[in-house]
Amino acid sequence: xxxxxxxxxxxxxxxxxxxxxxxxxxxxxxxxxxxxxxxxxxxxxxxxxxxxxxxxxxxxxxxxxxxxxxxxxxxxxxxxxxxxxxxxxxxxxxxxxxxxxxxxxxxxxxxxxxxxxxxxxxxx
Numbered sequence: 001x002x003x004x005x006x007x008x009x010x011x012x013x014x015x016x017x018x019x020x021x022x023x024x025x026x027x028x029x030x031x032x033x034x035x036x037x038x039x040x041x042x043x044x045x046x047x048x049x050x051x052x053x054x055x056x057x058x059x060x061x062x063x064x065x066x067x068x069x070x071x072x073x074x075x076x077x078x079x080x081x082x083x084x085x086x087x088x089x090x091x092x093x094x095x096x097x098x099x100x101x102x103x104x105x106x107x108x109x110x111x112x113x114x115x116x117x118x119x120x121x122x123x124x
């Protein structure tokens with residue numbers, strides 16, 4: 001079992017920055033891939049960014065490339081999402097997710113574990 005707890009959401013203005021954290025506990029993560037998804041009101045959950053825990057290889061959705069950075073701290077078993085130049089369109093509940101294996105999938109159905117979510121609201 002893997003437990004994931006997100007933190008760091010909040011209300012910010014257009015152009016501001018936020019850093020989300022995902023603290024992971026449970027099984028070892030060397031063979032896992034972790035990711036951030038988001039879900040806006042009335043919309044489907046979408047992939048934001050993913051990272052292979054062992055190698056640190058990353059992947060992003062096009063709309064956040066150059067603005068968001070995913071990273072992890074092996075010693076703390078924590079994943080981060082640094083979000084810069086936030087836009088109102090980034091407003092959503094952000095979820096941390098984990099899956100077995102090294103493939104960074106953008107499909108939420110392929111992830112085995114989820115956090116409870118943290119709200120990010122960007123006002124214009």
